[in-house]
Amino acid sequence: MTFSTYEYKERIRKTKESMTQKGIDVLLITDPANINYLSGYDGWSFYVHQMLVVIIDEEQPMWIGREMDANAAKVTTWLYRDNIIPYSDKYIHSDVNHPMDFVANILKEIGQENRNIGVEMENYYFTAKSYEQLKKGLPNASFRDATLLVNWVRLIKSDDEIEYMKKAAVIAEKAMMAGIHMIQEGVRECDVAAKIFYTQITGTKEFGGDYPAIVPLLPSGEKTSTPHLTWTDNRYKDGDAVILELAGCYRRYHSPLARTVQIGTPKDEMRILAEVAVEGINACIEMIRPGIVCEEIEETWRRTIEKSGFVKESRLGYSMGLNYPPDWGEHTVSIRKGDKTILQPNMTFHLIPGLWLDDYGFEVSESIRITEAGCETFANLPRNLTLKELV
Amino acid sequence: MTFSTYEYKERIRKTKESMTQKGIDVLLITDPANINYLSGYDGWSFYVHQMLVVIIDEEQPMWIGREMDANAAKVTTWLYRDNIIPYSDKYIHSDVNHPMDFVANILKEIGQENRNIGVEMENYYFTAKSYEQLKKGLPNASFRDATLLVNWVRLIKSDDEIEYMKKAAVIAEKAMMAGIHMIQEGVRECDVAAKIFYTQITGTKEFGGDYPAIVPLLPSGEKTSTPHLTWTDNRYKDGDAVILELAGCYRRYHSPLARTVQIGTPKDEMRILAEVAVEGINACIEMIRPGIVCEEIEETWRRTIEKSGFVKESRLGYSMGLNYPPDWGEHTVSIRKGDKTILQPNMTFHLIPGLWLDDYGFEVSESIRITEAGCETFANLPRNLTLKELV
Numbered sequence: 001m002t003f004s005t006y007e008y009k010e011r012i013r014k015t016k017e018s019m020t021q022k023g024i025d026v027l028l029i030t031d032p033a034n035i036n037y038l039s040g041y042d043g044w045s046f047y048v049h050q051m052l053v054v055i056i057d058e059e060q061p062m063w064i065g066r067e068m069d070a071n072a073a074k075v076t077t078w079l080y081r082d083n084i085i086p087y088s089d090k091y092i093h094s095d096v097n098h099p100m101d102f103v104a105n106i107l108k109e110i111g112q113e114n115r116n117i118g119v120e121m122e123n124y125y126f127t128a129k130s131y132e133q134l135k136k137g138l139p140n141a142s143f144r145d146a147t148l149l150v151n152w153v154r155l156i157k158s159d160d161e162i163e164y165m166k167k168a169a170v171i172a173e174k175a176m177m178a179g180i181h182m183i184q185e186g187v188r189e190c191d192v193a194a195k196i197f198y199t200q201i202t203g204t205k206e207f208g209g210d211y212p213a214i215v216p217l218l219p220s221g222e223k224t225s226t227p228h229l230t231w232t233d234n235r236y237k238d239g240d241a242v243i244l245e246l247a248g249c250y251r252r253y254h255s256p257l258a259r260t261v262q263i264g265t266p267k268d269e270m271r272i273l274a275e276v277a278v279e280g281i282n283a284c285i286e287m288i289r290p291g292i293v294c295e296e297i298e299e300t301w302r303r304t305i306e307k308s309g310f311v312k313e314s315r316l317g318y319s320m321g322l323n324y325p326p327d328w329g330e331h332t333v334s335i336r337k338g339d340k341t342i343l344q345p346n347m348t349f350h351l352i353p354g355l356w357l358d359d360y361g362f363e364v365s366e367s368i369r370i371t372e373a374g375c376e377t378f379a380n381l382p383r384n385l386t387l388k389e390l391v
Numbered sequence: 392m393t394f395s396t397y398e399y400k401e402r403i404r405k406t407k408e409s410m411t412q413k414g415i416d417v418l419l420i421t422d423p424a425n426i427n428y429l430s431g432y433d434g435w436s437f438y439v440h441q442m443l444v445v446i447i448d449e450e451q452p453m454w455i456g457r458e459m460d461a462n463a464a465k466v467t468t469w470l471y472r473d474n475i476i477p478y479s480d481k482y483i484h485s486d487v488n489h490p491m492d493f494v495a496n497i498l499k500e501i502g503q504e505n506r507n508i509g510v511e512m513e514n515y516y517f518t519a520k521s522y523e524q525l526k527k528g529l530p531n532a533s534f535r536d537a538t539l540l541v542n543w544v545r546l547i548k549s550d551d552e553i554e555y556m557k558k559a560a561v562i563a564e565k566a567m568m569a570g571i572h573m574i575q576e577g578v579r580e581c582d583v584a585a586k587i588f589y590t591q592i593t594g595t596k597e598f599g600g601d602y603p604a605i606v607p608l609l610p611s612g613e614k615t616s617t618p619h620l621t622w623t624d625n626r627y628k629d630g631d632a633v634i635l636e637l638a639g640c641y642r643r644y645h646s647p648l649a650r651t652v653q654i655g656t657p658k659d660e661m662r663i664l665a666e667v668a669v670e671g672i673n674a675c676i677e678m679i680r681p682g683i684v685c686e687e688i689e690e691t692w693r694r695t696i697e698k699s700g701f702v703k704e705s706r707l708g709y710s711m712g713l714n715y716p717p718d719w720g721e722h723t724v725s726i727r728k729g730d731k732t733i734l735q736p737n738m739t740f741h742l743i744p745g746l747w748l749d750d751y752g753f754e755v756s757e758s759i760r761i762t763e764a765g766c767e768t769f770a771n772l773p774r775n776l777t778l779k780e781l782v
Contacts, residue, residue, distance in 0.1 A: 035640035042621050043619040044619045045619040046717055047605070067704065068617060068619075068747055069704055071614075071617035071747065072617040077618070088704065088705055089705040092706065092725070122519075123513065124438075124516065127513050127514060128519050128522035129536070131522070132512065147520065188598060189599070191593050193592050194588070194592035197588040197589060198589040200585075201585035202581060202582050202585035203624065207624055208579055208623070211582060211606045215435060217435060222466075223462075223463075226434070226459060226461070226462035227435070228435045228458060229467075230598070230601070231592075313479065314483075325717055326438040326716055333482055334485075336480075338518075354459075356459055362551065
């Protein structure tokens with residue numbers, strides 16, 4: 001097990017506290033990160049429906065999933081075997097049986113059909129159809145939107161979680177350095193991506209790496225004008241800039257990191273863009289401390305870059321830690337105008353002030369932890385535009 | 392672009408044909424594989440809401456997505472720039488603005504608010520909340536469930552798609568051999584996974600690899616009793632069996648493959664299980680041909696293994712090809728009892744008769760193409776339990 005039973009029980013306690021505040025008796029959790037957070041469950045089975053059921057007056061949650069995955073629940077969770085409930089394969093990708101019919105029947109059998117039921121309305125793993133089937137199967141239940149309920153419980157990390165993110169950062173640094181080292185005129189993009197993957201997963205001699213929730217993002221040349229392209233088997237050319245956004249991952253905990261590399265001589269506008277972005281992120285890291293409000297970070301960034309005439313419409317970062325594909329972000333706090341979250345120690349963010357213009361762009365980022373007095377970055381690599389002279 | 396504009400237009404034509412049959416005027420596509428299939432769009436941006444809108448009486452579909460991803464749509468799709476509609480970052484992970492509010496407004500602006508609108512009710516990337524917001528924003532529209540509409544259009548592959556899957560199979564073979572080669576007593580699981588990833592992404596000298604929709608699955612020892620565990624940094628021990636399920640991927644097209652390795656001497660029951668499963672899959676590959684019904688494959692399998700007293704409750708395989716995380720399966724045809732789909736040339740399946748018992752299991756699989764006369768496997772590797780003698 002990844003954490004002590006004590007830590008899992010504390011997480012359940014905090015979750016129930018939030019359920020009570022929101023008037024929720026039964027919480028149906030479908031977000032794989034939330035399932036892992038409360039139960040320890042870990043497996044690539046989230047492509048079929050699975051669920052953790054937290055009932056306010058029951059000590060342990062209940063795992064409901066596909067029969068072939070029940071042994072994975074036995075191996076990876078702290079739950080009693082009686083609380084692991086498998087459903088048959090006839091519910092898989094069927095147009096007549098839906099796993100939520102099974103879930104509704106279980107909830108009826110255990111007398112939960114008249115209660116206030118919380119569901120994660122805005123989650124990849126709770127489809128529109130899931131909600132329809134649950135409403136059909138439990139006509140007397142009252143449904144509440146419990147989107148992000150557990151995500152908010154995840155916001156402040158325990159010291160053990162911070163240790164995992166530090167290990168993830170060691171891997172992120174290694175993967176970034178491996179990628180930067182390889183990028184050169186004539187090298188294929190896929191070969192750089194392969195080396196990054198290898199480094200992410202092999203980890204260090206002391207500990208191995210887990211798969212990050214997002215694959216390495218590697219836009220180059222004109223494609224640096226947009227952040228979420230992956231790679232091709234094209235070869236880099238003299239003059240190409242390459243953005244690398246990647247994470248290290250240790251036991252599902254992430255430390256993301258972004259840097260930008262220039263092959264050959266940078267254009268003047270790229271040099272300027274890089275200097276502005278680095279000055280901006282440095283100013284933020286300087287001022288971040290507990291007690292300030294999230295949007296103040298964005299204000300510092302905005303005032304710093306506007307001196308050079310730059311404007312960034314998109315947010316500057318977000319809370320992150322434990323996660324599964326397709327995103328390492330927690331979807332709770334965003335570093336942007338209007339976010340009034342007060343920073344507290346052991347909150348963790350990916351601070352990523354990317355700037356994407358019409359045909360070029362620059363990214364630099366840090367994963368940070370709020371400390372007692374300020375903030376610290378998980379990784380420690382130079383932030384400037386990395387110049388790769390032609391060989 | 393990955394395919395000719397002609398091929399994309401043919402796909403749109405077939406999609407509209409199906410829309411007409413189902414009485415759908417406006418199809419809102421959120422499945423990233425379906426978006427890619429019809430537009431070419433490719434980027435890891437599906438962790439935020441994005442959509443392809445196919446309107447029955449408009450020539451081209453419309454892409455709606457996050458502002459910073461609009462340049463990715465310009466780079467990767469065949470769409471006119473006017474059909475690429477970005478929404479602002481204020482819609483991202485916000486509790487006041489939802490991207491479907493933006494979509495509803497666009498549909499109103501272009502006069503589509505009174506039509507029959509198809510939505511993918513059962514898809515990872517169409518949340519329960521998305522459906523609620525659309526209904527709220529378009530009270531006069533009539534919503535229809537269009538789950539799998541485009542997936543069914545994807546069922547029979549073009550010759551170009553088959554070529555991509557063949558390339559993916561070359562990568563899958565290489566990755567499988569690399570993994571098998573490395574597995575040995577004392578080796579860390581993560582180091583095997585890292586080598587597999589490296590091989591999947593670097594591909595061959597002629598073409599590079601893309602990221603598969605599922606990471607390598609590597610249960611070992613007692614954990615072979617369940618299929619969807621990934622890896623740890625533990626070291627393999629004498630007597631461990633290791634299941635490897637992985638895919639090669641070329642431009643989002645997959646060829647999955649599973650094999651089982653034994654370190655040291657196998658237990659008798661493992662030897663028997665392996666022989667039964669291999670006999671079963673061989674019998675299936677022998678009989679598969681166009682014109683038969685899908686469930687006949689399962690019957691052949693069942694009759695073959697029941698002679699040895701084995702029973703498998705879960706399905707035997709599924710249609711696959713183009714995909715994104717979290718699944719390479721197409722969610723249409725399943726190889727199981729009750730599936731009456733008639734096999735036709737250029738359908739492609741992952742035939743995966745895994746057997747998982749209480750504390751051990753065995754997997755062997757092939758990706759297959761239905762040919763004019765029978766079927767062919769994309770990869771070509773021995774199917775038996777691979778024995779790794781201790782060194």
